[in-house]
Amino acid sequence: MMRRDIPGAHRIVHAAxxxxxxxxxxxxxxxxxxxxxxxxxxxxxxxxxxxLWEYDPPTVARLAGAIASFPEPAVFIDCGADIGIMxxxxxxxxxxxxxxxxxxxxxxxxxxxxENYRRLPFPAEAVLGAVGRAAGRGxxxxxxxxxxxxxxxxxxxxEDGAIPVYRIDDLPxxxxxxxxxxxxxxxxxxxxxxxxxxxxxxxxxxVVDVEAHPRVAERTGIDPIVxxxxxxxxxxxxxxICERPDVELSLARDFFDQVERINHDVVVVSE
Numbered sequence: 407m408m409r410r411d412i413p414g415a416h417r418i419v420h421a422a423x424x425x426x427x428x429x430x431x432x433x434x435x436x437x438x439x440x441x442x443x444x445x446x447x448x449x450x451x452x453x454x455x456x457x458l459w460e461y462d463p464p465t466v467a468r469l470a471g472a473i474a475s476f477p478e479p480a481v482f483i484d485c486g487a488d489i490g491i492m493x494x495x496x497x498x499x500x501x502x503x504x505x506x507x508x509x510x511x512x513x514x515x516x517x518x519x520x521e522n523y524r525r526l527p528f529p530a531e532a533v534l535g536a537v538g539r540a541a542g543r544g545x546x547x548x549x550x551x552x553x554x555x556x557x558x559x560x561x562x563x564x565e566d567g568a569i570p571v572y573r574i575d576d577l578p579x580x581x582x583x584x585x586x587x588x589x590x591x592x593x594x595x596x597x598x599x600x601x602x603x604x605x606x607x608x609x610x611x612x613v614v615d616v617e618a619h620p621r622v623a624e625r626t627g628i629d630p631i632v633x634x635x636x637x638x639x640x641x642x643x644x645x646x647i648c649e650r651p652d653v654e655l656s657l658a659r660d661f662f663d664q665v666e667r668i669n670h671d672v673v674v675v676s677e
Contacts, residue, residue: 470499479504574602
């Protein structure tokens with residue numbers, strides 16, 4: 407009913423939620439090797455199977471394709487993993503992954519992520535925490551424009567904060583790896599990259615999936631081109647705007663001067 411814009415559909419969902427009918431976790435299959443638990447009690451994860459397969463297909467395909475092109479399996483680091491939807495869809499799209507590390511600061515999402523990673527057919531570790539340029543602590547905050555949406559929350563650094571903040575370069579990754587890094591951190595993109603310089607510079611090759619969000623850019627004052635330039639400084643890269651494959655990105659111009667002011671995912675592949 408919702409997909410067909412039939413009136414009353416949202417009321418049915420609200421009624422089902424009020425009656426406790428959505429206080430469940432549903433397990434879906436993403437292929438022969440991968441399954442995902444989806445907590446329907448979280449509004450941000452109220453998905454059926456079709457929703458899963460329609461979750462950002464251009465980005466999933468581009469990221470999985472880049473990882474599949476590596477001559478050896480990659481280590482996948484998922485920053486802002488939520489329940490693991492992006493990383494698990496990519497894992498369903500390529501077997502060329504040897505290890506997962508997923509970091510998620512929301513405790514409710516983390517518990518589901520931990521269970522989803524437990525069932526993966528290769529080593530995977532879920533970490534309760536955020537990611538930044540230095541180790542520390544912080545608190546989750548909601549932006550004024552989306553106060554009720556969990557996916558829009560960001561980390562505010564605070565010495566006595568309840569949430570640990572990690573630096574990618576401090577993770578036990580070793581060197582000389584193929585690295586896949588997904589960054590969905592609602593404004594801390596540049597901080598994550600600055601905290602991952604050693605890891606990315608020391609990798610054989612890397613692929614980074616990073617979000618460009620116009621409202622986040624307005625809140626932080628950082629245009630996405632700033633952190634894309636930083637990746638190019640670490641190592642020459644090619645850039646692919648998943649929603650606009652026809653656009654050849656210029657690092658000399660602000661990002662939103664080149665594309666419409668909507669959310670975009672950019673997949674960055676090192677040479």
